[in-house]
Amino acid sequence: MARIRIWIQTKPDDTGRSRYQVMCSEHGPVGDPHELHASAESAQSTHHHDHKAALPHRTE
Template sequence: MARIAVKIVPEHADGTPCTHAVAPSGKPRDPHSGCTGRRRYQVVCSACGPVGAHGLRVLAEPAQSAHRDHHKKAPAATR
């Protein structure tokens, strides 16, 4: 069985990943970096793709756990 990773990816408003250092407010620490700030956090599964977007990371974490638990449930064996 392949390993499945469920990650939280911070994104800019245009949907591109945000890898810049940001302040707790979500605004970039370096004003000259070209970063527009983080707007949402996308939950991405390596098997299913994007699962859902949330405005706060604290809201994305339960969705990440729930999706991971969804993959842990094995189907019942049939005879």
């Protein structure tokens, strides 16, 4: 199984203000860009948990 990477990419918008886009190696951009880094961190965490929930439950 390939390792999935989720990160926050900073990009300036048309006015020069920074926007924080959550990126996923499997899905590309996740949602809309955020104005606050803290909001992007929350979205990053949520997306990470979505990937964990999608994994088949291991029983050994």
